[in-house]
Amino acid sequence: MPGDLSRRSAVELANLVRRREITPGEILEAHLATIARLNPKFNAIVTLAEDQARAAARSAAAAVTAGVPLGPIHGLPVVIKDITLTAGIRTTYGSPIYKDFVPTKDAAVVARLRKAGAIILGKTNTPEFAAGANTVNDLFGATRNPWNPELSPAGSSGGSAVAVACGMTPLAQGTDFGCSIRIPASFCGVVGIRTTGGLIPNEGMRLPWDAGQVHGPLARSAEDAALMLDAMTGLDPLWPISVAPPWKSALAEVERCEHAKGVRIAYVSDIAGFGVDKEIDNICRSAALRLASDGAIVEEIKFDAADGIAAYQVLRGEWMVGQQLERMDMLDRFGPNLAGNVRDGLQLTVRDTAAAENTREAVWRRFCDLFGRFDFLITPAAPVPPFPVDKNYPDEVGGNKLENYIDWIAPAFLITLVGFPAGSVPGGKTASGLPVGVQIVGPRFSEPRILGLAKLIQAANAIGWPTHA
Numbered sequence: 001m002p003g004d005l006s007r008r009s010a011v012e013l014a015n016l017v018r019r020r021e022i023t024p025g026e027i028l029e030a031h032l033a034t035i036a037r038l039n040p041k042f043n044a045i046v047t048l049a050e051d052q053a054r055a056a057a058r059s060a061a062a063a064v065t066a067g068v069p070l071g072p073i074h075g076l077p078v079v080i081k082d083i084t085l086t087a088g089i090r091t092t093y094g095s096p097i098y099k100d101f102v103p104t105k106d107a108a109v110v111a112r113l114r115k116a117g118a119i120i121l122g123k124t125n126t127p128e129f130a131a132g133a134n135t136v137n138d139l140f141g142a143t144r145n146p147w148n149p150e151l152s153p154a155g156s157s158g159g160s161a162v163a164v165a166c167g168m169t170p171l172a173q174g175t176d177f178g179c180s181i182r183i184p185a186s187f188c189g190v191v192g193i194r195t196t197g198g199l200i201p202n203e204g205m206r207l208p209w210d211a212g213q214v215h216g217p218l219a220r221s222a223e224d225a226a227l228m229l230d231a232m233t234g235l236d237p238l239w240p241i242s243v244a245p246p247w248k249s250a251l252a253e254v255e256r257c258e259h260a261k262g263v264r265i266a267y268v269s270d271i272a273g274f275g276v277d278k279e280i281d282n283i284c285r286s287a288a289l290r291l292a293s294d295g296a297i298v299e300e301i302k303f304d305a306a307d308g309i310a311a312y313q314v315l316r317g318e319w320m321v322g323q324q325l326e327r328m329d330m331l332d333r334f335g336p337n338l339a340g341n342v343r344d345g346l347q348l349t350v351r352d353t354a355a356a357e358n359t360r361e362a363v364w365r366r367f368c369d370l371f372g373r374f375d376f377l378i379t380p381a382a383p384v385p386p387f388p389v390d391k392n393y394p395d396e397v398g399g400n401k402l403e404n405y406i407d408w409i410a411p412a413f414l415i416t417l418v419g420f421p422a423g424s425v426p427g428g429k430t431a432s433g434l435p436v437g438v439q440i441v442g443p444r445f446s447e448p449r450i451l452g453l454a455k456l457i458q459a460a461n462a463i464g465w466p467t468h469a
Contacts, residue, residue, distance in 0.1 A: 005030035007465070010076055010170035010224040011251070017064060017075040024060040024075030028053055028119060031077045035122075035168045038469060041149060044162035046082060046140045047090045047123040053077065056119040063117075072251070073231045074117025079163050079172045081156075082123040083130050084215075085204040086110055089120065094128045094137040097333055107204025108239070109173060109215045109232055116231035121169055124159030129323070131338040133179055133409050134392055135159055138335060142389050145187060146466035147434050151386040154187040156180040157218065161188040164218050166469040171228045177213040178316070179382075179412030185218055185424040186381035186437020189463050191225045191454055192218040193423040194415070196444045198241040200232045207322050208240050212315070212416060222425065222455035226250040229447060243445075250448040257452030261295030266303065266374040272410035273306035275398020276383040283436045284380040287427030290460050291453075303370060303377070305414045308363040312417045313406070314356035317345030337392070337405065364418040371443050376453060379411055381424040381437030411439065421447050425454035426463045435463050 005013070005027055016022045032050065039045050060075040080086055083093050085107040092098045106114065114120065125135050125143045135158025136142040143158045145151040146165045153162045157174030161184035164172045174181040176194040185192030197211025205213065217228035230251055235244035247253055267288040270276045285300070292298045320341040324331075331339055370377060387394045393405035402408055415422045420441055427438035438457055442450045 006034040006167040009221055010073065010219060010227055013076055013170060014073055014227065018070060020064060024057040024119060025054070027075060028057045028077055031121065031169055034166065038166045038168060041468070042144045042146055042162050042166060043141060044124055044143055044159045044166065044168060045079060045122045046092070046125045046159065049089045049120060049122050052088060053119050053121045060117060060119060071115060071117035071231065072227055073113070073171065076118060076171060077121040077169045078113055078118040079121050079124050079160060079169045080110055081160050081174050082126050083175065084110060084173060086120060086123065089123060091123065092139055094126045094130070094139060096139050097330060099139055108201040108236065109204070112232055112234065113173065118231065124163055124172060126156045126159060128335045128338045130156035130175060130177070130180060131320070131341050132156055132392070133183060133405065134389070136389070144389055145386050146469045147189065148386065149468055150389060152187065152389045152391070154179070154183040154382070154386070157192070158184045160218050161185055161190055161192065164220055165190050165466050170219065171224060172218040173215060174218050175213055175215055176416070178406060178416060179409040181216045181218060182412050182422060182424040182437070182439060183382045183409060186435065187386045189426045189435030189466060190218055190220055191222050191423065191425050191458070192216060193225055193229070193447060193450060194421055195229070195447060196421045197419055198243040199245060199445070201236040201239040201242050203236070203239055207319070210319065211241055211419060212319060222451040222458060223251060223254055226254040226448060226451045246445050247448050250451065253448035254451045254455055257455060259294050260291045260453065260456055263291070263296045263376065263453065264374045265291060265296050265298045265376050265378055266370060267298060267300045267378050268303045269380070270383070270411070271303055271305045271379055271414055272309060273304065274383060274402070274407060274410060275400045276380050277385060277398060279430055280380050280383065280385060280436050283428040283430070284378070284438050287438050287457050287461050288378045291456065294456060305363050305366065307359060308414050308417045309410050311356040311359035311363070312413050314348060314352050315360070315417070317341065317348050318353055321345035360417055363414070367418045367420065375442065376450070377441040379439045379441070381412065381439035383408060383411055385430055385434050385436070415441055420444060421450060423450045423454050425457050426461060427457055428461045429463050433467060
């Protein structure tokens with residue numbers, strides 16, 4: 001029973017709890033058993049809140065018995081990325097500086113998840129302050145890919161993606177500024193979505209007017225991701241950029257999506273100009289073209305957003321300084337990725353940031369024109385397959401040498417630059433058995449439609465469970 005429960009979907013588990021066929025405690029114990037078996041191998045969960053979770057499961061069971069209204073994810077375990085505040089549960093930011101920090105207050109997204117019935121099970125590994133696309137830090141070490149433990153799960157939400165992929169939890173929270181939900185989802189063979197800025201309040205992090213870093217769900221299916229999205233979204237009248245979702249239920253919309261008839265899709269191999277691994281491009285193109293047999297209108301086009309790369313790097317530098325401003329006296333204690341980002345940001349001028357904003361506008365207008373002709377843009381979520389876990393980043397893509405550790409994630413961060421939502425869904429596997437993620441980009445607030453399309457892609461390209469889980 002425990003192994004069986006830890007491999008069931010979040011939607012199914014939530015329905016079983018509502019029908020009183022299983023208890024939150026049974027679900028929790030099944031996932032704790034999976035964590036005990038697999039986490040020592042993969043190092044996805046770095047702080048396990050076992051006692052708090054058991055107490056929450058008892059309260060959740062009592063609510064079911066009492067017949068009170070239940071939230072959408074009532075009784076389901078959820079893990080939280082270790083840069084997101086959790087009351088009474090250690091939050092280290094992946095940094096030795098905060099190795100013993102225990103917040104007294106939840107971040108807004110965690111409070112929402114608890115209100116929706118989630119049982120907060122623990123914290124997942126991340127690079128220091130999420131500054132990196134490989135999940136490794138000096139405090140906890142490296143998180144490993146469940147399809148091959150010698151490989152990286154990417155980052156910075158790598159711990160969350162691995163925990164979901166292995167069945168340690170049905171749902172996980174992540175954050176995304178450059179690629180941090182989408183590429184870990186791709187490398188681990190799960191579904192993740194970068195949400196529209198403001199859709200999920202970001203209280204608990206710095207820069208409340210910032211729409212670059214967002215929260216989002218990671219799950220094993222599009223339906224499960226939509227279920228968690230329903231628990232995370234909603235207007236917060238005190239959060240300066242908060243917006244209400246223009247849908248009643250993302251899950252209901254995803255469940256209603258039965259075909260792709262009439263959907264206009266543009267497939268682009270490479271929006272960044274760095275190149276794409278040929279096998280990955282072929283897999284993603286095939287997944288997109290397969291939608292044509294389901295009624296979609298799929299056209300392969302050229303679309304170049306490479307001029308946005310330098311602009312993103314400038315704006316990212318400004319953002320890094322803003323995030324770490326109160327810790328400037330700790331700069332020499334940061335790891336090289338984080339410290340390098342902050343130092344680069346400190347070199348910027350107002351002219352630099354103004355020029356970057358002008359370039360951002362030009363790239364955004366290009367995307368607006370694209371979405372005037374197509375409903376969705378599909379690209380490879382990552383231009384390379386998972387790389388060795390002991391490498392900071394891949395040093396070349398498609399034969400092109402890379403200059404720094406964020407160049408290879410440009411196909412993801414160019415979407416962040418222009419502020420559109422994007423999901424990653426498994427579109428197949430390489431000849432060596434590694435998952436390949438398809439990135440689906442849509443207009444603002446199109447999350448349910450993105451996940452509906454993800455459901456169709458996933459159904460047509462099932463990849464199964466990770467080899468080592």
